[in-house]
Amino acid sequence: MSSDKSVISARNLNLTFETNDGPIHALKDVNLEINQGDFVSFIGPSGCGKTTFLRVMADLEQPTGGSVTVNGVSPEEARRSRAYGYVFQAAGLYPWRTIGGNIRLPLEIMGISKAEQAKRVERVLELVDLEGFERKFPWQLSGGMQQRASIARALSFDADILLMDEPFGALDEIVRDHLNEQLLKLWARTEKTIAFVTHSIPEAVYLSTKIVVMSPRPGRITDVIESPFPKERPLDIRDSAEFLEIAHRVREGLRAGHLDE
Ligand SMILES: Nc1ncnc2c1ncn2[C@@H]1O[C@H](COP(=O)(O)OP(=O)(O)OP(=O)(O)O)[C@@H](O)[C@H]1O
Numbered sequence: 001m002s003s004d005k006s007v008i009s010a011r012n013l014n015l016t017f018e019t020n021d022g023p024i025h026a027l028k029d030v031n032l033e034i035n036q037g038d039f040v041s042f043i044g045p046s047g048c049g050k051t052t053f054l055r056v057m058a059d060l061e062q063p064t065g066g067s068v069t070v071n072g073v074s075p076e077e078a079r080r081s082r083a084y085g086y087v088f089q090a091a092g093l094y095p096w097r098t099i100g101g102n103i104r105l106p107l108e109i110m111g112i113s114k115a116e117q118a119k120r121v122e123r124v125l126e127l128v129d130l131e132g133f134e135r136k137f138p139w140q141l142s143g144g145m146q147q148r149a150s151i152a153r154a155l156s157f158d159a160d161i162l163l164m165d166e167p168f169g170a171l172d173e174i175v176r177d178h179l180n181e182q183l184l185k186l187w188a189r190t191e192k193t194i195a196f197v198t199h200s201i202p203e204a205v206y207l208s209t210k211i212v213v214m215s216p217r218p219g220r221i222t223d224v225i226e227s228p229f230p231k232e233r234p235l236d237i238r239d240s241a242e243f244l245e246i247a248h249r250v251r252e253g254l255r256a257g258h259l260d261e
Pocket residue numbers: 017018019024025026044045046047048049050051052053219
């Protein structure tokens with residue numbers, strides 16, 4: 001379960017993009033604590049700053065005000081020490097490399113020995129249920145399997161934090177359900193801290209210990225909902241009254257943010 005150790009801390013975070021059409025307030029006065037072992041989902045309409053927030057944590061964008069720490073240090077230091085793995089919306093595997101070759105890439109860059117690389121590839125493929133696929137090429141795998149391979153790649157250097165930007169957004173609902181279940185199992189086994197962007201209310205409620213509801217123009221947090229569900233969650237909790245109640249609160253939060261515009 002989540003502990004009290006803060007892993008990501010955002011204080012009065014602001015990020016304004018200067019564009020030819022004037023400033024865009026992608027993040028306004030964002031405050032958030034993510035603790036070790038949390039599974040935090042970010043939900044909100046297009047343009048509310050979800051991706052921007054993730055990119056700030058990953059040191060891919062610089063805030064224009066306030067501060068963020070990742071593992072107690074700046075995002076830049078966290079990036080240098082490989083404190084997080086990043087999973088994008090598209091699997092982004094290199095087509096000319098095998099699945100094993102794709103997973104090995106960050107390890108090769110890090111100068112990890114061949115023997116250790118082989119061990120890690122085997123371990124992460126097992127974690128995402130892709131044993132035996134090491135020598136296949138990405139095009140030989142379904143979309144869901146490719147996304148799992150990209151999660152394996154993000155896990156290969158054993159970062160404590162996983163940043164996931166709508167990793168299952170492009171997949172059909174049945175595949176998505178299955179991957180949601182698998183991701184929860186993986187989270188329970190590895191005790192990682194996960195920050196997960198989604199557009200789907202059921203996905204956010206099913207996966208999270210904390211749901212962060214955001215709204216656009218300016219991008220800000222309008223509600224943070226703590227989930228009462230235990231770590232082990234069968235898919236059918238989605239039919240429970242408690243689940244529907246939380247989903248309702250998320251929907252209300254999204255609607256209220258929309259009315260502000
Ligand atoms: N590099 C950039 N330059 C200018 N504006 C940007 C840049 N990156 C993002 N924005 C703007 O900042 C706002 C927030 O974008 P962001 O991608 O974080 O939203 P989002 O909630 O992730 O949306 P989506 O769900 O569509 O991915 C949007 O209005 C977007 O157009």
